[in-house]
Amino acid sequence: MADEWQEAYEFAVEVARKAGMVKIDKEMKVLTKSSTVDLVTKTDERVEKIIIEQLPCTESTEKGCELTDAPTWIIDPVDGTTNFVHGFPFVAVSIAFAVKKELEFGVVYSCLEDKMYRARNGKGAFCNDEPISVSDVKDITKSIIISEHGTDRTPAKVEKIFSTMQKILCIPVHGLRGSGTAATNMCLVATGAVEAFFEIGIHCWDVAAGAVIVREAGGIVLDVSGGPFDLMSRRMLSANHEDIAKRIIKEIEVFEVPRDDGVKHLQQPSSF
Numbered sequence: 001m002a003d004e005w006q007e008a009y010e011f012a013v014e015v016a017r018k019a020g021m022v023k024i025d026k027e028m029k030v031l032t033k034s035s036t037v038d039l040v041t042k043t044d045e046r047v048e049k050i051i052i053e054q055l056p057c058t059e060s061t062e063k064g065c066e067l068t069d070a071p072t073w074i075i076d077p078v079d080g081t082t083n084f085v086h087g088f089p090f091v092a093v094s095i096a097f098a099v100k101k102e103l104e105f106g107v108v109y110s111c112l113e114d115k116m117y118r119a120r121n122g123k124g125a126f127c128n129d130e131p132i133s134v135s136d137v138k139d140i141t142k143s144i145i146i147s148e149h150g151t152d153r154t155p156a157k158v159e160k161i162f163s164t165m166q167k168i169l170c171i172p173v174h175g176l177r178g179s180g181t182a183a184t185n186m187c188l189v190a191t192g193a194v195e196a197f198f199e200i201g202i203h204c205w206d207v208a209a210g211a212v213i214v215r216e217a218g219g220i221v222l223d224v225s226g227g228p229f230d231l232m233s234r235r236m237l238s239a240n241h242e243d244i245a246k247r248i249i250k251e252i253e254v255f256e257v258p259r260d261d262g263v264k265h266l267q268q269p270s271s272f
């Protein structure tokens with residue numbers, strides 16, 4: 001059989017590039033989503049419309065995500081909306097495609113850097129058409145780790161996030177970073193610029209494309225407990241190597257977040 005999804009993959013790259021032609025506009029209309037610091041702009045809506053109109057066979061679901069066996073696009077039109085609003089220069093368009101609940105390919109266009117990341121199952125990961133691969137550092141004390149504090153400012157959760165970051169910083173690691181976009185953070189793992197990125201509270205559309213890119217670059221994508229990655233769980237750890245992942249998992253203070261698919265929290269068995 002011909003390569004069934006190759007055309008869709010190539011098309012997604014072109015759509016991401018067109019969608020990424022967004023401009024930082026100081027007059028942009030800023031709205032909020034789940035909290036006063038969870039921002040969305042009219043540009044997010046405009047870019048989403050551009051993408052949905054161009055991708056074949058799309059039915060848009062406004063809220064909630066249910067992954068079925070049907071071929072499914074998982075899109076974040078502007079990942080890093082807060083950056084976008086402030087002119088902080090990391091903003092990405094993220095487009096992933098899943099078939100039978102398995103991610104088939106992912107495209108992340110970091111538009112202000114003009115970096116097009118893409119990967120397809122079994123076909124490698126690329127940035128601007130150059131193959132990319134994760135770092136070979138296995139010693140956590142020689143690593144840079146990314147985490148984000150997200151948009152939930154419930155004091156108990158913020159405390160856990162910062163306590164985790166403090167423990168990781170004091171291992172010690174070379175540094176802690178965060179670009180403000182999960183999609184870009186995962187591409188930084190995939191290129192070897194950092195060894196790992198983890199976050200609790202991200203959504204499926206933030207990490208679906210990045211997950212394929214990290215895996216195809218030779219990395220791993222897991223649940224923050226060490227169990228298998230569950231796209232709907234809003235918990236994700238991506239790393240260059242199992243040794244780095246294991247060491248980080250020891251320090252992560254996990255907290256509950258409602259899943260994207262509304263299913264009650266599932267216990268993730270650790271594979272370590």
Ligand SMILES: O=P(O)(O)O[C@H]1[C@H](O)[C@@H](O)[C@H](O)[C@H](O)[C@@H]1O
Nearest residue numbers: 079080081148150151181182206
């Ligand atoms: O809402 P957008 O699409 O900009 O994305 C989110 C980022 O991707 C997270 O890493 C980040 O931590 C924030 O939660 C941010 O909201």
Ligand SMILES: [Mg+2]
Nearest residue numbers: 076079080206
């Ligand atoms: Mg996002």
